[in-house]
Amino acid sequence: MDLENQRRVKALAEKYGPENLVVVLGGAEAEASGLTAETVTAGDPTYAGPLAGVQLGLSVWHIVEDEIKAEVDPEVYDEQIGIMEMVLDIDAIKEEVSSIRKQYSIY
Amino acid sequence: MDFPVLRGVSYVLVHAPDMLVHMGTTQAVEREANPDSDYLKELSRHLRSYGECKAYPPNQAYIGNITPDELAKIPRPWHENPLVGANRLGGWGEIMPEDEFYALMKAVDSFDLVVLEEGFTAHVAGEIRDDSIWVEDDRERLGTGASASQIEELVGKGQALGLYVGEKLAGCVKAAHESDETLAAHVMAENLAAKASGTLAMRHLAARNGIDSSDIEYVIECSEEACGDMNQRGGGNFAKAIGETSGCINASGCDVRGFCAAPAHALVIAAGLVQSGIFKNVAVVGGGSTAKLGMNGRDHVRKGLPLLEDVLAGFAILVSANDGVSPAIRTDAVGRHKIGSGSSPEAVMTAIVVDPVQRIGLSLREVDKYSPEMQNPEITEPAGAGNVPTANLKLIAALAVKRGEIARGDLGAFVKRHGMPGFAPTQGHVPSGVPSLGYLCDEILAGRIRRAQIIGKGSLFLGRMTNLFDGISFIIESNPGKGEREDEKEAAAIAARVSEAQLRKIVADALRKVAQTLVQPRGGRYE
Numbered sequence: 001m002d003l004e005n006q007r008r009v010k011a012l013a014e015k016y017g018p019e020n021l022v023v024v025l026g027g028a029e030a031e032a033s034g035l036t037a038e039t040v041t042a043g044d045p046t047y048a049g050p051l052a053g054v055q056l057g058l059s060v061w062h063i064v065e066d067e068i069k070a071e072v073d074p075e076v077y078d079e080q081i082g083i084m085e086m087v088l089d090i091d092a093i094k095e096e097v098s099s100i101r102k103q104y105s106i107y
Numbered sequence: 108m109d110f111p112v113l114r115g116v117s118y119v120l121v122h123a124p125d126m127l128v129h130m131g132t133t134q135a136v137e138r139e140a141n142p143d144s145d146y147l148k149e150l151s152r153h154l155r156s157y158g159e160c161k162a163y164p165p166n167q168a169y170i171g172n173i174t175p176d177e178l179a180k181i182p183r184p185w186h187e188n189p190l191v192g193a194n195r196l197g198g199w200g201e202i203m204p205e206d207e208f209y210a211l212m213k214a215v216d217s218f219d220l221v222v223l224e225e226g227f228t229a230h231v232a233g234e235i236r237d238d239s240i241w242v243e244d245d246r247e248r249l250g251t252g253a254s255a256s257q258i259e260e261l262v263g264k265g266q267a268l269g270l271y272v273g274e275k276l277a278g279c280v281k282a283a284h285e286s287d288e289t290l291a292a293h294v295m296a297e298n299l300a301a302k303a304s305g306t307l308a309m310r311h312l313a314a315r316n317g318i319d320s321s322d323i324e325y326v327i328e329c330s331e332e333a334c335g336d337m338n339q340r341g342g343g344n345f346a347k348a349i350g351e352t353s354g355c356i357n358a359s360g361c362d363v364r365g366f367c368a369a370p371a372h373a374l375v376i377a378a379g380l381v382q383s384g385i386f387k388n389v390a391v392v393g394g395g396s397t398a399k400l401g402m403n404g405r406d407h408v409r410k411g412l413p414l415l416e417d418v419l420a421g422f423a424i425l426v427s428a429n430d431g432v433s434p435a436i437r438t439d440a441v442g443r444h445k446i447g448s449g450s451s452p453e454a455v456m457t458a459i460v461v462d463p464v465q466r467i468g469l470s471l472r473e474v475d476k477y478s479p480e481m482q483n484p485e486i487t488e489p490a491g492a493g494n495v496p497t498a499n500l501k502l503i504a505a506l507a508v509k510r511g512e513i514a515r516g517d518l519g520a521f522v523k524r525h526g527m528p529g530f531a532p533t534q535g536h537v538p539s540g541v542p543s544l545g546y547l548c549d550e551i552l553a554g555r556i557r558r559a560q561i562i563g564k565g566s567l568f569l570g571r572m573t574n575l576f577d578g579i580s581f582i583i584e585s586n587p588g589k590g591e592r593e594d595e596k597e598a599a600a601i602a603a604r605v606s607e608a609q610l611r612k613i614v615a616d617a618l619r620k621v622a623q624t625l626v627q628p629r630g631g632r633y634e
Contacts, residue, residue, distance in 0.1 A: 028498060032491030046405060083453040083509065086518070087501035 001039040006049035009040055013056050019107045023060040024068060028084070030092035033062055037097050041104035057106030062097040064090050111381035112433035113583060114388075114425045115316030116545040118169050119200035119307045120532070121208045121419040122161070123400055124154040125271040130296060131400035131416075146405055153407065153414045155186075157204045160417060162189035165483045165530035169420065170197030171545055175527040185485055186413050199545045200311040201240075202418070206231050209270050209278055212303045214245035215352045220295050222261065223270070223278035228252030239314040240307065242354075252278075268292040287337045297397045300419060301332045302348050305394030308421035309353035312390065318425060324386040326350040326360030329373035330393045331535045333364075349392055358390070366570075367480065367539040369393070370422070371563025371579045374541070377426040378436040378581065387428045393541075395419025396534050403490035403533070410489045420537040424544060431589030434551045440467045442562075442580035450576050453509075456502050459562055459578040461510070467582070471507040474525065474582065475556035478543035479503075480564055481531040495538075499562070500526035539563040540580070551585050558584035 013021055023040050027033035035045060037060045044051040061068045064085065069077060128134055128150060137144055160166060164185045168178045172194055181188050195202055203211070210231045213221040223231070232249055235241050258279050261267035267279035280299060283290035305328060313320045328346035335342030346360030363373045370393055377389040401407075401416050408414070426436065442463035448454050464471055479499035487495055504521040507513045513521055527546075531538035540561035550556045565577040 027491075029491050029493045032493075035491060048405075079453070080451040083451075083456075083502060083505045086505040086508065086515075087498065 001036045001044065001049065003049040006039060006044060006051045010050050010054065010056070013058065018056050018058055021058050023058050025060065025062045025097065027062070028088060030089060030096040033093050034096035034100050037100040038104065041100060055104070057104060059105055059107045060097065060101055062093050064088065065094055065097065109429040109589070110435035110438060111378045111426050112429055112435050112586060113544060113548055114427040114430065114433050115312055115318055116548065117200045117308050117311035117315055117423045118171060118197070118542065118545060119304065119311055119421045120166055120169060120202045121205065121304055121307070121395060122157050122202060122417060123205050123208065123397070123419050124414070124417050125205060125273065126300070126397050126419070127154070127400035127414060127417050129269060129271060130293065130397040131402065131404065132398045133401050133404050146408060149408050150404070150414070153412070155413045155417055159189065159413070161195060161202050162191070162193040164188065164190055165485070166202055166418065167193050167197065168530040169532070169542060170202060171199035172197040174546055175530060175543065178530055179528045183485065186415065199315060200308065203307065206272060206277070207234055208303065210235060210249055211245070211307060212299045214248045215303050215306050216299055218283060220281045220283055221278065221299060222258055222267070222281065223252045224255050224258055224276065225252030227272070227277040240310050266292065268296045284336070289335060289337050289340050298332055298334045300397045301330050301394035302345060302352070303394070304419045304421035305330065305345065305349040305392045306352040308394070308423040309349055309355070309390065309392050312423035312425060313354070316425065320354035321357050323350070323355045323358045323388045323390045323425070325380060325389045326355060326358050327373040327377055327389065327391045328360065328362045328393065329364070329369035329391060329536060331364070331366065331369070331396060345394070346392070349394070355390070365577060366565030366567060367536050368563035368565035368577050368579055369536045370539055370541040371561060371581065374424065374426065374436070374561070375441050375579060375581055378438050381426050381428055382438050389426045390423055391426065392421070392423040393536050394421045395537070399534050403486060406490040412489060415483070415486045416533055418532050420532045420534045422537065422541055424541065429586070429589055432586055434548045434583045435586050437467065437582040437584060440464065440582040444576060444578040446575060452502055453506070455576055455578060456506055459564070459580045460503055460560065461506055463580060463582065464560070470512050471503060471510070472512055474558055474560050476527065476547060476550070476559040477503055477525050477562065478527065478540045478547065478559060479562040480538045480540070481527070481529045481542045482533055482538045483529050483531060486533050494529065496526060496529040497522060547583060551583065554585070558582055
């Protein structure tokens with residue numbers, strides 16, 4: 001996960017409290033989405049960024065997960081995500097991100 | 108209307124394993140933060156030899172020895188299926204070994220910043236072939252070299268960045284100023300590498316396409332480096348510097364930046380300059396990036412792969428006035444991501460890909476090939492970035508589904524028919540559309556395809572000035588022949604028959620009619 005984004009997530013968690021933060025991912029790949037989810041929950045697995053060794057335990061989801069999709073106006077969702085739903089490996093992304101969430105999310 | 112044409116291309120690679128270790132930002136940052144890290148210790152075991160790099164199928168595709176279609180038939184992983192008998196020279200360029208490249212850096216250095224060790228200089232002078240790529244001045248500029256102790260002292264005092272061959276110090280690049288960070292040794296090394304690889308590409312452009320460099324009137328350089336000093340960090344001008352070392356004595360030039368989309372922007376600008384008649388021959392050139400060497404090295408090492416990002420890449424493309432033969436650039440079908448286009452994938456692809464195709468009355472199926480960012484998937488997939496060209500093609504196919512051009516079930520077949528495997532190294536601006544131009548031009552000239560769209564995209568957020576996305580595209584197609592199209596020929600013939608006096612009479616009559624209409628009483632005439 002980009003080091004600058006790690007810094008921003010960390011700062012937001014400190015400012016608003018980790019219990020008040022939900023991270024919504026938009027990664028196009030299951031593995032990369034999983035790594036990002038892991039970074040904002042269990043800490044940066046590459047030990048390169050500000051979240052190395054920091055277990056924020058944030059609530060983390062991917063935009064293609066049904067729970068998040070249900071929160072969005074269907075027209076807006078179709079306009080913004082519709083085309084990507086056709087091309088991404090949605091099942092793999094859902095499985096990867098939900099598995100990380102179950103393991104490491106506290107909130 | 109005569110469209111400008113693509114008259115020639117060149118593509119070059121430089122095997123740069125030691126530059127990867129010492130200049131790649133991933134490694135440099137790691138060395139700074141964690142000098143004893145396992146990654147740095149593991150690094151050397153994952154470096155490829157020159158022979159392995161040369162025989163790597165995507166590299167052979169880049170220099171034009173195999174086509175992307177042939178590459179697609181080679182089973183992956185490609186690094187386990189080297190091409191037997193692979194050549195250093197290709198139809199469009201070459202894969203240069205690192206030691207010769209140090210010599211080229213020295214040869215193109217105008218400020219005596221590159222210092223090579225005397226033994227190394229003697230060795231590398233013997234390696235240099237006498238062909239059109241090396242010019243007589245190069246040998247002179249190479250000189251006889253400096254002593255090893257001088258180089259060690261410069262590097263030891265932090266006044267220079269080492270140029271290594273394995274563990275051995277072969278030379279160095281000195282800082283160009285005592286305190287100006289924009290002229291620091293690592294910046295000068297980066298910029299000289301971009302200049303040298305750009306020069307290599309420009310020299311191949313002339314040599315491989317029978318082009319006289321003195322016919323080039325303008326050079327546009329489109330890499331991602333910045334040269335300048337602390338008062339103008341990106342002042343420029345790589346274009347003129349590369350033109351100077353490539354024999355373009357009649358050219359001026361400038362640098363165009365736009366992250367990975369820059370080459371596509373540069374080609375559109377070049378096409379505009381040629382079509383307007385301002386210049387007849389405009390070269391677009393991009394040198395390689397040392398910073399990006401081994402960029403995803405951590406992932407590659409962790410997964411037991413070779414360090415596949417071990418090449419600097421360069422290219423040069425000549426855009427010329429219509430010669431009646433070469434593939435034409437459809438300047439009436441340039442796609443652009445507008446500031447107001449929106450950032451969803453659909454909005455982006457509609458602006459860049461669909462709008463220009465639609466504008467000239469075509470369907471997405473009528474573009475035979477799409478060349479988006481052509482990153483080699485073997486490099487990006489282990490780093491979690493997926494197969495970039497295929498992901499782009501899927502998006503285009505999905506848009507074709509949405510527009511009712513193809514059935515949803517045909518999405519996979521569309522991707523296969525209209526796409527190509529990625530083969531370009533992840534050198535930022537290099538993959539973005541342009542690596543396929545050589546192949547696509549050949550296919551068009553052979554009559555196997557009629558047209559293709561080149562798509563450049565850029566991630567502008569990296570510069571922290573805007574969150575906007577960027578992209579620009581253009582369509583190339585078979586040349587309809589020199590001269591005007593039929594309807595324009597007819598118009599020209601009519602114009603030729605009408606003398607100036609007749610023309611004056613026509614205009615005068617028209618004006619008289621307008622005047623009469625104006626002086627008629629309101630509604631009077633038709634009542």
